[in-house]
Amino acid sequence: MPQSTSAPDKPLTLTRTRWEDTGIRFFPFHVVLGVSLAIPIFIFMRKSMADPDIWWHFRNAQYLLAHHRFPLVDEYSFTAAGASWLPHEWLSEVFYYFAFRVAGLRGVFFLALALIEAIMLGLFYIAYRKSGDIKNSFLATAFAVLLATVSIGPRTLLFGWLCMLVLLNLLRKLEDGEEIRIWVIPALFCLWVNLHGSWLMGMVVFGIVIASGLVEGSWGQLDAVRWAPRQLRRLLITAGASLGALFANPCGYRIVFYPFDLAFRQKMGINHVDEWMSIDFHTPRGKLALIFLLTIILLAVLSPRRWKLNELLFVFLGLYMSLTYVRLLFLGALLITPILASHIKLLPPYQKEIDKPALNCVILTTALVFLLIKTPGPAQLENKITSVYPVRAVEYMKSHSIRGRMLNEYLWGGYLIWNNPDLPVFIDGRADIFDHTGVFKDYMAAVSIQDSFAILDKYHVNLVLVSPGSATSYLLKNNSGWNIKYQDDMSVLFEKR
Structure with a gap:
């Protein structure tokens, strides 16, 4: 067959x-x-919205557009005022x-x-x-x-x-x-x-x-x-x-x-x-x-x-x-x-x-919906700033017209420059001018409590704004020459007696 x-x-x-x-x-x-x-x-x-330098970048651009010239000397600090920038x-x-x-x-x-x-x-x-x-x-x-x-x-x-x-x-x-x-x-x-x-x-x-x-x-x-x-x-x-x-x-x-x-x-x-x-x-x-x-x-x-x-x-x-x-x-x-x-x-x-176009469509649609839902609003971005910077302390200083020569934390300098421009800072993220003038070295000595009081006296500092858990805060809380002017969970403001 x-x-x-x-x-x-x-x-x-x-x-x-x-x-x-x-x-x-x-x-x-x-x-x-x-x-x-x-x-x-x-x-x-x-x-990652709370970059410490963006604030003084704002101030530089604001100065340029307002005066139609570039900021060529420091006008934001009292420690390096007039230094070339x-x-x-x-x-x-x-x-x-x-x-x-x-x-x-x-x-x-x-x-x-x-x-x-x-x-x-x-x-x-x-x-x-x-x-x-x-x-x-x-x-x-x-x-x-x-x-x-x-x-x-x-x-x-x-x-x-x-x-x-x-x-x-x-x-x-x-x-x-x-x-x-x-x-x-x-x-x-x-x-x-x-x-x-x-x-x-x-x-x-x-x-x-x-x-x-x-x-x-x-x-x-x-x-x-x-x-x-x-x-x-x-x-x-x-x-x-x-x-x-x-x-x-x-x-x-x-x-x-x-x-x-x-x-x-x-x-x-x-x-x-x-x-x-x-x-x-x-x-x-x-x-x-x-x-x-x-x-x-x-x-x-x-x-x-x-x-x-x-x-x-x-x-x-x-x-x-x-x-x-x-x-x-x-x-x-x-x-x-x-x-x-x-x-x-x-x-x-x-x-x-x-390739699976239907699956691709589902993924792209899901991603688009996620982006729309999770895009932060103004309040969310402000909350992020509040969680990183001394927002309430700055509001207190402005409302009470606090003036003086203030030692501040390095990462807060830019925020202070933009949000409280009438109070010059000790230091901020423009590390170059503070390095060239020796201020950065003095700042590190002050916050590491190696020679804090000598540095404060050198620059005639009468205000200090630092985080509550910092070594500087501990030092000043235990010194009779300083008292707490304002405090919250983010920052503490000391004033010299």
Whole structure:
């Protein structure tokens, strides 16, 4: 009896309905990933509105717009009054001040949120363009978001990191052989120097890209390709033009040299301000940085993809800066994330055929509803400020016309400058002028109760505003020469008898 023969198996193919194709177009997977990055940034931002420096940035911008000239000497403190001051972040200050004038604290919240979202989503884009792998780019960027929490908040630094992101994308295009308008780079540095002093790191990054093309060869897993003479000439001219563009600022060479002043002269600020400390691996953020470091080591050992010389130098720079200064974990994330994305293969590649537009739609709708519900109102933002600053003490001092020479906590100085401008502060977040004048050193001696009364006498201090649990508070409570003028759970105001 003859056996029946069956047709050979055909490969299984997935066919899509017209609705599914439309759904993918309107609810694409990469948008879902982008929103998945945006949500945690939004959550972190809700908790990080109380940046101590934003207040004196407001005051600087207010002064500029009211007097049509830059504040070039200190007018906010009695300890460094008249000391030279550089408006090295003036343009960022104006943007934040306008946001505040238009919509109050909500305006500041939305501006800072827009900046950090643009940076992280832009980083996601660069990682994807470099690696061609949307899923692993998302994974690398999600880790970068965690590292970036060190600078989430209304900070002028965010404008600097946004400029860094633009530079990295331009350099990526250059590396990939895409045509770019090379004049954009000097224009970027001209803008950057007026926004924030982090332009110096941009120059270092640009220099690394140029230097990496001066040699050619292969060493183990490392490759380098020499620039063509025409390319190198264009890059060197662009670098020279970028250096020249830095001097297009209100104070010329002084603002250009400011980052070097910070690095080599402002020792008290570098040694005592938390964000300038080296990474502490005992903290959650330190453990994240350690995971970041170990991941890079594993990639170097296990990844089959070869390394480019500029990638290796970016990793060295990013790790050095991140581990040396907590503040620069953000920079490390910007430099290393695209490289990380191109080496890791922890997730399978994206397949359009198995995309689920209905699920994408549900996720996007849920995210939108969450954002609408959780967006903080003015009262919530004010409550956040009240939980961090001596709001009620300031109201008391204003209502009772308290005047004098007051020692205040470092992190409260900016708030006092903006909210009680008639009472000059002892110190605030403008660490440079207080470092140069010796005030910062005296302040540290006073609050560490090493030589408190001598410092108070030196500056003729008759008022002290500190937190109730501070060492200074304990010292003055147990000294008959001082009495408590006002106290609440956030602050205590002492007056000299």
